[in-house]
Amino acid sequence: MIPSETLLDRAAVELQPDTELRPPSMASRLMRDRKVVCAGGFILLLIVLALGAPWIAPKDPLAQNLLLATVPPAGLPGSEPGYLLGTDGLGRDVLSRVIYGTRVSLTVAFVAAGLACLIGSLLGLAAGFLGSAIDALISRLVDVWMAFPPVLLSILLVAILGTGLHSVITAIVVIDWTRFCRVVRTETMGQAQMDYVVAARAMGFSRSAILFREIFPNVVPVLIALLTLEMGIAVVVEAILSFVGLSVSSDTPTWGGMIAEGRQIVHEAWWVLAAPLAALFATVVAFNQVGDGLARSLDPVLRR
Amino acid sequence: MSALRLAIEALSAISLRDGNRPILRRVSLAIAVGEVHGVVGESGAGKSTIAKAILGIIPSQVRVAGGRITFEGRDLLALSTNELRGILGRDIALVPQDPSTAFNPSRRIDAQMTDGLRLKRGFSAKEARMRARALLEEVQIRDPERVLNSYPHQLSGGMRQRVLIAAAFGLEPKLVIADEPTTALDVTVQKQILRLIRALQERHGTSVLFVSHDLGVVAKICDRLSVLYMGKVVEQGSTADVLAAPSNAYTKALLAANPRYDRPDSGLEPTPPEVIAALRAEIAAFDRGARQAEHG
């Protein structure tokens, strides 16, 4: 067996990875993508606003001043200095309320979507990779779960758990984990059919190494796209639940709650509705853009 | 030399996506009535682009940059889509490469076979069905009724390819484009399919453009050959001449690389680097000449 030894060892030589051929790092690729930079910057801004709301917001978001009710935004006739986006029907500063509203929206986006993603993809990976009995069990569970009308389910949940941020998050996780589970299961099954999985088995890799090192990276791109989509959805769902009065108590400013209040006085003061709607819209778009961009640059296959 | 059926003259094509890289470099070839002309080359040589140019199905990132394709006295490249549509299927038919994806999986064979007969020949539904049955009998399918009532997935690969050949020849076209028609098949089935194409072609006097990467296959079915390298015809002639006494170094290299069970000690010869270098130089010189002609 000497020949093979020399064959493979003779070139155990100096190690000089040719660095000039190394492809650009992920960060630099991301920075070149203008859409991602804009959208990511916007989300970063939201995070800063949410964390620093007490210092950034110009006014107390709860302070009412009935003498200054429905003041229009700056630049319009009748605007007041200090109220950049005007005031609502109770004379509260709209800008400050939008800024405080990011706290609830972002919490829901990250925590609810993150938990739904975690639970759904773990179950999806298990179903897709382990197959047979476990797959049958999880898939039936998902089928039954999805047969419930989601709105009814969330109202039911909030009714049981009571209103509040935690129950909004619970409702989103409980309803939307199935979305992740189904997509990840299908994707995992597809990847498990590929020859590289057989190759890994033939190499003697353990099942967990095959699942997490071989299959999972190939599921990540679709997972990221789905996760950022879900973040947008979570923000909207929270707004809907606020709108129907099932979210946090009315003394916490939320975009959904503002939309509900603004709707009633839209003919006298459209900005009360427009400001939170615009924030909501921009946030959803930003999450989706970042998702697309991340998937593009994280993924060597899409990147080519 | 009998009458010409198809004449391709100085056909050039470029890839728009890849910096206007040439895909076909002034390809000329002529197919006589009742002749099978083989186009051989390795992947990326431009074989399929020739077939697609004749059929007017050039992909959007490829542009025909010059030349003529004369069929029955008309330049196919100059025809409108509608005029071309009138010729395709009736006078020019295609036998595709992969019989497993060439059918619509959710329609039965009879529906898919009679489409062309009704559309291009104006047959009634009943006439078309009778004709389809007769066509399947002509390609030696023993139980044509069963095949007509089947869905594509219920047939073997060889059977599907027979049906496709029956459908292509069924419209009595003057020219059949066969794009690697046996690549997806087992050797014994391949032999039957080749025999079938040859028999139908001889019976109907059809001309065939036979695209293949396999020198063995073209040796058995083609009258004449064009050997393609990087979109340029490097050798052209009768099959016997090209294979027995190749004049071009690339053709020689292809033959030397081809393993043969009857000569176990030859074959598998890697293409000598000087041959590749000479070919590349030739291509580069050709491109320089083409650019000068364009600007001067």
Next chain:
Amino acid sequence: MADALLAARGLVVSYGAGRLGRGGSAPVILHGVDIAIGKGETVGIVGESGCGKTTLGRALLGLVTPSAGTVVFDGRNITALDERARRPLRRRMQMIFQDPMSSLNPRRTIGQILTEPILLHGLAANRTAAISLVYGVLDRVGLLRHTIERYSFELSGGQRQRVGIARAVVLRPDFVLADEIVSGLDVSTQAQVLRLLKELTSEMHLALAFISHDLSVIRSICHRVVVMRDGGIVEQGSCGDVFSAPQSAYTRMLIDAIPLPTVDSGWLGRSTAETATTI
């Protein structure tokens, strides 16, 4: 065969064997196959699609569980080993795949794909040592060293198949299974890949099971050939014997169906009695 490295006896594989939740009688893919491959020997396994050659290969490697029969590797019965007990043997038995595009993980670099098996089987103490082994094997299979930075889709078909070969031989196996590894390649690339494989098997004294539908390719690199049909072996013997005097009508028909690149006007017309029944 006394000095067989890998031998299977009475191998039966039925579809769905070893899986839960599939009732009823499973269709048999292999029925009672006997095969032996000696040290340093290259054995061609040929047959048409659906003959069971791929399943036979995977059963030899323990990737498919046979419902009957035994597989003996280096004197040890490995038929019923579980994954843990089999792991040390995995290094010694390697596989090269038909489609290197699907057998190389598209989201891992060639460097990751090649170093991880080395580390798993402890052939190198650390990553640096593993990479130096990888450089050695890349040099040998004719790939540039910076290939380790690449992803599979950035390589040509021939380069990908060289990576497939590198992955198999870097672990210094005793046995390699090659399943239709040149069927997607151009003849000139095919010639290079087959030459490389031929050199490696003799340099490393490898036993090679070479599955192919192409008898010409088998003739050019194999010592012995096994002809399969419908899940069984029709004929086996040294290439010289089988090609010059095939014993079975099916083998003769397979050989007759190979189109040689020579003009032979009678070839299309010559047909064997069996031909009509195969479509």
